[in-house]
Amino acid sequence: MTSTTSSSYKGVRLTTDNFVSWLNDAIAHLSSSGLYEYITHPEGLRPHVGSTIPADETEAARLAAEAAGGDKTEITVTDASGATTSTIGWKVSVPDPITRKVLTVVLASKSVSLADKRTWLKEARQATGKIWDTLGPEIQAVDKISFLMRSGDPFLLWAAVFREVNPGTAASRYDAISTMLSMSWQDGWGLRDGHKATMDAFHRCLDHKGPTLTAEDVLEEVALYAFLSIIPPELDTFSSSVFINVDEDALKLPDLDRVVKQEDRRQAQQGGIAQSQYRARRALEAACAAGTSPARATGAGPTPTLSYREALAALQASMPHWKKCWLCAGDHSLEACAHIGRVQRYAKTLQSEKNDDRRPQQSARTANKTEEAAVDGRFP
Secondary structure (H helix, E strand, C coil), X not given: CCCCCCCCCCCCCECCCCHHHHHHHHHHHHHHCCCHHHHCCXXXXXXXXXXXXXXXXXXXXXXXXXXXXXXXXXXXXXXXXXXXXXXXXXEEEEECCCCCCXXXXXXXXXXXXXXXXXXXXXXXXXXXXXXXXXXXXXXXXXXXXXXXXXXXXXXXXXXXXXXXXXXXXXXXXXXXXXXXXXXXXXXXXXXXXXXXXXXXHHHHHHHCCCCCCCHHHHHHHHHHHXXXXXXXXXXXXXXXXXXXXXXXXXXXXXXXXXXXXXHHHHHHHCCCHHHHHHHHHHHHHHHHHHCCCHXXXXXXXXXXXXXXXXXXXXXXXXXXXXXXXXXXXXXXXXXXXXXXXXXXXXXXXXXXXXXXXXXXXXXXXXXXXXXXXXXXXXXC
C-alpha cells in the first residue's frame, strides 16, 4: 500500500526575487514546529561525542560549511575546567531573523552526550525538511542547497539559501544600491507606502553586505557607483568588467584609477570618436527637444558647430536599425569608416573642377556688368 504526504507549508516559496516576503513565512513555519532555534543557535555544526572529532565527521563538517560559503578559521575553545584548546571553525554569514542584519558567526562542533546527539540529529532532520518545504523548485535545484538538505544541516542550509538569493558581491550590491537610488514615486502611494518601499530597498542592500565590509567600505563603494552611473554610454567601455574578479571584497573608487587612465589614452588614440558620438547624441536629443536640425542644436544662429564626424554620428544615432556602415557596408558606424577621408578628397576634387568650369562664364559676366556700369555713369 502506497501512501502520499503533502507539505503543511502554505506560505510563499522562495525564488530569486521574493526573499523579503518569504522570510517571514519561513520563520513562522519553523517556529510553529518548535524548530526555530535550529536557524539561530550559535553552534551551527552538528555536535560530536567525546573529546575528539572523528575524521569522517570533520570532513563532513568541512563539506557542509564550504557549501554554505563558510571560511575556515582557527578558534580557541575553553572547557568547563578552564582548559583551552585550538580547533577548526568556520565563519558563515547569515541574516539575523529579527533585524535582518547580516551577521558573521563562527561555527564549531560542540561535544555532547550520545543521547543529546541523537536528539539533535532527529530534530535537525525535521528542521531541514521544514526549510526545504519553503523553497521553490529553482532554489531546490541548486547543488549546494540539495547537498545540505541531504546532509541534514539546517543552520548551514539556512545560510546557503540566504547567500544563494543574496550574494555578497560588489556587483550585487551595485545593483541593489542603484535600484534604491533610482526609485520613483508611484501613483496612488501615500507617505507610508513610499517609506515602506524605501525601507524594503534599504534592507535589500543590507542583504548583500559582505561579511567583512565596514561602513567606510560601503561608502567608498557608493562613491564608485556614483561614478559609474554618470558615465555616458558612448564612453563606457569598461564597467562590464569591473566586477569580474572582485567577489566579496569591497570595490573602491581609487581601484579604477589605472583603468580609467588607460581608457582615456585608448579613446584618444582612436581620434576621440567616443567623445564625438557622445556630443552627437546630445545634439540629436537637443534637436529633437527644440524641433530643430541636429547641426543647429549646438550653436547659435544658422552656422553648424558640429564636425562632420559628429554630424554623421548624430545621423546614425537617429537610425539605430542601420547596423552597418552606409559607405562601405562594413561592421562599423559611418563616422568611424576609414574611407571617409578618401571620399572627402574626391568630393573636393569634383568641387574644384566644377568651380574651374564656371570661372570663364563668371569672368565674361563680370566684364559685361563692368562695361554697363561705366556707360551709365555708376563708375567715375
